Amino acid sequence: xxxxxxxxxxxxxxxxxxxxxxxFGLISSFRVVGVVxxxxxxxxxxxxxxxxxxxxxxxxxxxxxxxxxxLVFIVQFSVSCACLALNEEQQSELLEVGWSNTNSAxxxxxxxxxxxxxxxxxxxxxxAADCLRTLHCRPCAPIMEEYSGMVLRFVGGIGLFFSFTEIxxxxxxxxxxxxxxxxxxxxxFI
Numbered sequence: 001x002x003x004x005x006x007x008x009x010x011x012x013x014x015x016x017x018x019x020x021x022x023x024f025g026l027i028s029s030f031r032v033v034g035v036v037x038x039x040x041x042x043x044x045x046x047x048x049x050x051x052x053x054x055x056x057x058x059x060x061x062x063x064x065x066x067x068x069x070x071l072v073f074i075v076q077f078s079v080s081c082a083c084l085a086l087n088e089e090q091q092s093e094l095l096e097v098g099w100s101n102t103n104s105a106x107x108x109x110x111x112x113x114x115x116x117x118x119x120x121x122x123x124x125x126x127x128a129a130d131c132l133r134t135l136h137c138r139p140c141a142p143i144m145e146e147y148s149g150m151v152l153r154f155v156g157g158i159g160l161f162f163s164f165t166e167i168x169x170x171x172x173x174x175x176x177x178x179x180x181x182x183x184x185x186x187x188x189f190i
């Protein structure tokens with residue numbers, strides 16, 4: 001039951017962090033927040049299925065929970081390893097692609113990091129940063145590159161930790177699922 005409650009805790013944290021980001025104006029992209037909330041809701045329902053399956057010793061629900069948790073483990077482990085394996089050049093390329101493909105993220109970054117432009121800021125471009133008033137703005141790429149390595153290591157490490165708790169959950173679910181149900185024949189356990 002501890003594995004189910006930890007998965008519920010992670011799902012509620014995802015939903016809460018997304019709501020916090022929107023509430024404080026740190027994130028204005030509703031697509032990003034929508035995806036994070038959808039993943040949180042999905043994990044919450046999967047944890048609920050596992051919890052109900054464990055309480056009722058329902059073989060089908062436990063099997064469904066085990067398979068979904070194994071798939072979540074594979075995805076989360078892969079993404080965590082990718083976060084930890086990116087070198088500085090790959091991080092820079094990834095940041096540049098993200099910068100050029102999203103306007104809302106660009107606006108959020110300029111406003112929150114108080115910078116303008118990716119590598120160079122041209123006078124005819126728009127910028128949401130406060131530094132534009134003083135005309136003393138730094139480009140955003142060096143600031144983002146400074147934080148990106150730290151964030152990727154943090155996210156990769158946390159993801160790796162939780163992916164191993166998920167594989168532990170798969171193993172425990174498998175073990176619990178193969179136990180005899182004490183309600184089926186109580187005299188067998190006396």
